[in-house]
Amino acid sequence: MNRIKVVNGNEAAALAVKMSSPDVIAAYPITPQSQLVEYLGQYVADDELDASMSEVESEHSAMSILQGASLAGGRTFTATSSQGLALMYEPYFRTPTLRLPVVMAIVNREMISPQTVWGGPQDSLTLRDAGWIQIYVESNQEIFDAIVQAFRIAEDEDILLPVNVCYDGFYLSHLTEPIELPPADDVAEFLPPYEPDHILLDPDDVMSVDPLTPGHLLMEYRRRHMEAQQRALQVIPQVDEEYAGLTGRSWGGLTYSYRMQDAEVALVTLGSMTGAARVAVDNLRDEGRKVGLLKIRVLRPFPATEVLCALQDKRAYAVIDRNVSFGWGSGILHTEVRAALSGKNIPSLNYIGGLGGEDLTVQMLQDAINELVQLDCEAVDAPCRWLHNPQRSGDR
Amino acid sequence: MSDLLNEVMQRDDLISPGISACVGCNVELTLRLVMKTLGPQSILAIPPGCMGGVGVVGYGATTGAKVPVFFPLLDNTAPMLSGARLQYEREGRDVNVVAFAGDGATVDAGFGSMSGAAERGDSIIYICYDNEGYMNTGFQRSGSTAKGSWTSTTPVGERLGGKTQHKMDFPMVMAMHDLPYMAAASVAYPQDLVRKVQKAQQVPEGFRYIHVLNPCPNGWGFSAEESIEVARLAVQTAFHPLFEVIDGDFTLDRPVSEPKKVHHYLSRCRKFSHLSEVETEDIQRVVDRRYRRLQALVSGTGSYEAASDG
């Protein structure tokens, strides 16, 4: 029987981890992720979760412990945010390049400076090319579902890559919503035990792990890693579909389209802003505007074909970025989407907003759509625009 | 030769022949002795440093060890082993998880993560081979380099005469972690070394640490055949006293009642050849002070144990 539970995003994540039965969890607390670690600690204390938990002295060690545990054959989980992720970068890059199927939630938070603790996916987006699969979710239900799916994807023998499930700090981590929990037995069946043989530290089966590697072999490792990322473009939708068979919920696999069929212009979103964007689209549809919404759910591997198919027949599109790409004069998602549409001459706008936990309101997104509808088709290289909250722009 | 050493020497060598350490390298000897003592139910972590560089972790599709071996990062040897050990414990397997790390990976970059693993009591055997610097990358200084040492980053010139700070008393730093087993050992005293490694292995759980001083012929400037003698002089001058701490109880092994003057040791290494009498005296003063402190801990904790027993 499915159960309904009202939880915040961190508890949704913790419940998903509990049902996924990891062997080893190592984590270091950081706002806004801390609650998630506390929930997991409580489950272990209450004997509801049979995992070895290590309360480490840094995120660098959290990832390092998971590498050791994964190399010894265990299923592993951790979570972090922003500065913690930055501190973890050294072993972070190494986890996918060792092909270890670690799952890590990233509770997105802005990067310092200026000093901040509020939301924004700048942390994980900046690390998009470090070899992990990255999934960005929009609601607490999707946090739960994506974490369960993440273990399946990561441990798939055609993939064997770590997965980040990224959710917006505070907007999701501390927002309370009802979620539906599948029966634990169903999840156990969906997630068969992890039994690695590709890389293992076992005295009864001696292997040298990561000896000094000359360039020609290193290139072979990189090629195979990139191929595994591309295979994930098939595996992620399959896993989502199978999960939908279990729970009745599909998140669209790589991308999620909303009222896109006959849309003339489209908004492109990532993460929790998608909820507000859906309302903005509905409001403008009520006014007769033909507008749709494309949510990028998986950023790595990048679903270039899906993005191309979704947007190639549109008159124009706008990408909303809650992040910046220094040196491009735009947001990261915009450059990614533009790259996927590089053969097409479709005008696009880029909006940057919601940084450092600022609100991205329905009104802002409606204004963006209205601007898009009136866009002069010659203005392809329009610079990015900033979504400021007028009430707050007087703050000093 | 002690019975134990005799017996250990008969065991399989778990490190491949033909690794490319320098002639006279006593770190290679230390590693072979350590692994013979611990045996094949072990996994071995060797972070970047001399023993990684000379091929113990292998090259390409080859390996340099007969146990599972891997390259942790310079700064995460201990927690990687902690994780592996946690998983083995879940599976009910008793595997020695062993770090063999240089002083750069231990005293400098890896200290935070190692100290964390020690505080948590993770069940690791951590052996630091202290050759006083980053020797495989061309002899740069570390926090464990002795004062006055010439290194490639603390050169000797008109204005400066080698490293300006004293060697960190790292064995004492680890002693203060209150570990179930901690020792300072020397390759010049192999029976003592082997006994300590075996003792560390016999402690059923918790973080176990052994600090071995390994004078480096290539980087310190002495000839290959002096390798063991220089290591022995470090002990005889009390520059590197051999001691053991078990659950807070300090013991001096081979106590040196009248240590030789430290210049007998320093004068054997070219890296100290520029030292003036005053500079040598300064090192002597610190060696004496540290040795007195160690002696005080030995008598102090011994009586503490006696008092609590009574």
Ligand code: SF4
């Ligand atoms: S540099 Fe020194 S410690 Fe390193 S392999 Fe050579 S002799 Fe041994």
